Amino acid sequence: MQNDVSLKRLLMNIHTYGFGIVGGCPLTEADTVEVCERVGHLRNTIFGHSWTFTNNAALADSSYTNQGIGVHNDNTYLLEASGVQVFHCLFHDGSGGENVLVDGFKAAANLKMKHPEYYDALVRIPLQAEYIGDGHKVIGTINLLQENPITKQLDAIRYNPFDRAVLSHTSFEDTKLFYKALKALSLELNSSANEIWIKLTPGRVLLFDNWRVLHGRAAFEGKRVMTGCYLAKDQLNSRLRSIAGLNLY
Template sequence: MIKNVKVYKNKLKIQFFDKRECSFLNIWLRDHARDKDSWDKRSNQRKIFTAKLDPNLYIKNAKIRKDGKSIDILWSDENKIINYSSKFFIENSINHKSKKSSFKLWTKNKVIKDKFIDFEEAISDKGFKLFLNKLYQKGFVVVKNCKNNMSSVDKIAKKIGYVRNSIFGGLWSFESDKNMADSAYTQEELRPHTDSTYSNDAPGLQLLLCCKYKATGGESILVDGFKIAEKIKKEKKDLYNILTSFEVTGQYIGDGVFLEAKRPVLKLNKENNLIQVSFNNYDRAIFNENNKKTKKFYDAIREFDLIANNKDYQWRHILKPGELLIFNNWRVLHGRGSFKGNRKIFGCYINKEDFDSCCRVNNLI
């Protein structure tokens, strides 16, 4: 509840009974007003013309309502009173810390036990949030008892968002094929990597459904890229700084396309929090840099890649027919052991923004 409010020339300061404090500039408060003339609740869109707001507008009066749950503000521009809730102030304070779901980093020995979920439970109204929470927190989940067809992949994808079209199509299947210009279509070992480092907006999720397995080997390999980053940041900060600043170019050349994109192995946001791991030694393009920076870069990716290939950091599992692996391609590196025989996979990608949207709708972030 709100204890006190103080009006200044260009801002408002609020104090709560739990001793929290926050302040907001007048122009910000007026721009973010949620009254019917300023905000369209139906479409969740702003109605006011921000550029026409008086840059010198001020608060004539601010009064706490008797229940302490909101403040009535009388503005100078239209001489109107607009109500702001305590929840609005708290959630939009720069000091606010969300209590919503967070990542659970893992290694081989710390992979959470409940990494499997049944298909029917995953697509049910009640079970979907459990499935989504597993995927968000750990970066991956295995859905069991799927039907061995594209429909299973499509149903899971559509619960989250929609299937992303790429150079491989929307829903796709693959077996070993020497005619394809991609290492995934071989029977050779695939070391841990993320997909589409050559795309400006790499897919957020990848779904892989095993529909045929008459082979030996071919286990799926997963590594928590955020855990690798945490280890390097703690133990070798100089290499971490290289991984977060040196932009690496990824390329896909073949099948009539030439795709290229550039970003650091570890991408940070403006608060210096890690938001994306982007590492694929197969698709890394030629780069030209001075010798000093080049040496540091190789030192950094050597450290990163050796950890990614350390079995103590890997979760390994042979997908059986009817098992669908889904993982966060912005966090979890994936690979595959070499195999002999026949192995057929159905799959698709989902955009990161659609995964994030689904998590927000379900109150996870």
């Protein structure tokens, strides 16, 4: 990460596959931040600039438990979800805790091929997502599938059953259609054919595109210390244009 050749390889891995891994990072939050700042400025959210946490049942977010977590995107309750999400496991003295990644764009493409009316419904019908707890009440009005206004290609998927609020603003017909479409998309997202499982080990920093890739994890035993942070999509796209020479809309 100390030269632009390695940085370009990381950026292209995130762009092409949805994720990239940097090895050999020292086991501190500050060193993890330093790696990520090679990509761009970190994004400050309700979780702070960056964070380090261990299992803590007192907090509201499911991340702080040791239970398994189904696949989802983060920040669906923010008006603009973070574009890059970072995980670095600093310590784990037990078993389990493998992370799963799912390509949301592939799942959405499968949905569009099998049920175009469901794909269109998820692009068109707005919903709300919310984070309520730990002193926060953040509510975003979003679309589950978000297309680029110029290319009409899928720009983002914002799927999170833990954050999704009730539909109280839609017509009866749209409500029925939305839930049928959501169920069909959920089947695609939870298909084992679309999963990659990764065991994060100390020293390996995982960076992935939160607008495309969903993540989850298996339950675990023992003490586990994770550090991480977010970057805005603008930071990633800026570097893809300036370092990797891509022409992105």
